[in-house]
Amino acid sequence: MTVETIIEKPPEKPDADQSMGDALLSHQKRNRLFQNVKIGSVWAALILILAVGLLQLRFDPGYIGEHYGFVMQGVLTTLGLSVASILIASVLALLGALGRLSQNSIAQGIAGFYVSLVRGTPLLIQIYIIYLGLPQIGTQLQSMGFTDLGKSLTLTAIQSGILALSLNYGAYMTEIFRAGIQSISHGQREAALSLGLSSWQTMRRIILPQAIKIIIPDIGNQFIAMQKDSALVSVMGVWEITYRANRFGRKDSKFMEMFILAAALYWILTIVSSWLEERLEKRMAHAYER
């Protein structure tokens, strides 16, 4: 476009309705921003009060500064544990949900038993059974001649942690997956079947893609909860955030310093996770945007 054509264009008349709408919109925007600033200030004030209070009570931030790196090294362990466990838990949950929804009574029985047993017992007990209980049975099996099987029941602390978290969260997430699958309208299944898709093809191609999109926020929630529950594996001496914080806190009786540091690290992890989950959710909503 040349300069002349731009100039020759008649000046657009200001549209009264349009400018009123614009004004309203910018007003709303300003209000929202102002609201967010106010909420942010409250957060800042609360943190400040906490900090000042603690400092008055001989809280030693310098100690945190000295041992900050040591505890930080546990972040990767915590994350690794959680990521591995949420992946395995999702597979277990999918199998569990398919089992619960299956017509087959054996599949239904196994899935129902799994969910009931695992949800009905504390995670800490599950960790103890896997880490301390299984080797005991393994030794017995070895003495009966099943050497390899017996040996395989002795798991490292990290393996035990991942197994326990996966089993535990797999049971809770079974119900999430089941609800997600059941929330897809029956017509979707009928349309797929009428095209000649098998039950499994219908599940894989039509139902699951829609169900997973719906349950992404719930899986995100579970992932956040799991990061915090992974602190329990510190009882086995896995060098993740909690274990590392506890080690120094105990040695120098600086519990408050070390555990506040640990708490802050978990908090940051969960904030980042929920931000990532929101982005994933938005990306997956693509097909549903008008």
Added chain:
Amino acid sequence: MLMNDNVIINVERLHKWFGKLHVLKGVSFSVSPKEVMVLIGRSGSGKSTLLRCLNFLEEPSSGVISVAGETVVTAPGKRVDPKKILALRLKMGMVFQEFNLFPHMTALGNVIEGLITVKKMPKDEAVAIGEKYLAKVGLLDKRDVFPIRLSGGQKQRIAIARSLAMEPQVMLFDEPTSALDPELIGEVLDVMKQLASEGTTMMVVTHEMSFANDVADRIIYVDHGEIVEQGPPDQIFNHPVDERTQIFLRSFLCGDRSV
């Protein structure tokens, strides 16, 4: 009855029970190739169930269903081989009241889903067929659009294209316009009229009496799970013999519903 050239669908003594409810009471009928058969009746009369039993979306309690050379015999307590059901389903395309498009796939994705997943067709071949049928229902320009951005009428036309793409021998329509706004009904009926004029064998459950009058070769009036009366539109609409048919049609005329 033996299958011959003049019968593409044959149903014998079809029964359907929903618990204690006897929805279909031994229905028998046959459909000739290229015939357009319209089922009418009150809601709850069993006409939709009849259609859904043909492709086993509802499993018949007992009876014999033959479609284009595939025969399935059902009896209480007898498990039907899933392969037989699949073979039967591939003979028929079905269009639903609520469209049931797959929301996570584009219009084209919907139309080629069966070709790729069921017929294991290479992608480019499936796309060519998919585009052909999108063009047939006049929506080739919506190829890459997701269902949420389509109007009800467009959705239903895509759903028709999706069924047609599997190149079935019979098309089943289960109240295809009942969920549509009045101004969108015409475009769907137009596509169906075109299919009928091309010689597609069709079974249609509908309340669109003028469509039935214009397009049907035969009308079947279903009441309480039984075929009460059947015949060409002129006979059913203008000279119904059975009293129940008369009452039903009169209530329709008074109800101001597109007659």
